[in-house]
Amino acid sequence: MQIAPRSDGPVPDVASLLARLAADGGRPRLTWYGDDGERVELSGAVLANWVSKTVNLLVEEFDAAPGTRVVVDLPxxxxxxxxxxxAWRAGATVLLPDADAAHPDVVVTDTPDRWAGGGADLVVVSLPALARRYDGDLPSGAIDAASAVMTYGDAIGWVPEVDPGQEALVTATGAVQHKGLVPEPGDGARVLVDGRGAVAEVLRGLLGVWAGGGSVVLTSPATAVELEQDEARLTRLLSTEQARRSRG
Known part of the structure; x- marks a missing residue:
């Protein structure tokens, strides 16, 4: 299924991409199939709204800006x-746990015990869709993302100017600068993305699909395994979502 014409050339940065998503109305841009049958669908406008609230939290709470090192320790x-x-909209650098993540400024994680006492500001994320608070003991000073994000504004307030030459994404295999973060646009299709991929590859794949006006059906790793073992279920999902398998 092609849901939009392919965009005219590369998208220069995440800010431009988010502006396109925000103006996209009610078309689905990200559909999530999690464990235990969980399904979450976000339109472009809703996805951009979630990001705006989160940008405001990062900037207002942690002064996120170019040079800020944010570890995203999530599946x-x-x-x-x-x-x-x-984090990218604020101009910060996202580090994945496989990178040299020494001395981060902020850590965003669903496993806070791994980072407690490390000196960084800690944001604890609850992954279930209906979670309204973290189901566990928060380390001292940690922010519960499930309750905190919703208190911030729907529109991005003041945000620092992004430095295109700063590192945007750092993994064990290297770094990508902000100016090269968004890949070449995809073909406008609705694409099923296997959740067993490396987090960095999946994230950049999403950026490329969205830059081309397309839409993503993203699975958790466990759901991807189940679909691989059940061809009939996979066929039904592709038909229901009007999606095709990722060519990557």
Whole structure:
């Protein structure tokens, strides 16, 4: 299914991409299939709204800006995309746990015990769609993302200017600058993305699909395994979502 014409050339940055998503109305741009049958669908406008709230939290609470190092210690998930997009919109550098993540400024994680006492500001994310608070003990000073994000404004307030030459994404295999973060646009299709991919590859794949006017059906790793083992279920999902398998 092609849901939009392919965009005219590359998208220069995440800010431009988010502006397109925000103006997109009610068309689905990210559909998530999680564990235990969870399904979450976000239109472009709703996705951009989640990112805007999260940008405001990062900037107002942690002074996120170019040079800020944000570790995103989350699995492939729709919330992971939101936090990465928000950090990039603030001009920060996203580090994945496989990178040299020494001395981060902020850590966004669903496993706070791994980072407690490390000196960084800590944001604890609950992954279930209906979670309204973190189901566990928060380390001292940590922010519960499930309750905190919703208190911030729907429109991005003041945000620092992004430095195109700063590192945007750092992994064990290297770094990508903000000016090269958004890949070449896709073909406008609705694409099923296997959640077993590396987080960095999945995130950049999402950016490329959205830059081309397309839409993503994203699975958790466990759901991807189940679909691989059940061809009939996979066929039904592709038909229901009017999606095709990713060519990557």
């Amino acid at each position: 492939v998930h729709w919330r992971t995309a939101v936090w990465a997009l928000a």
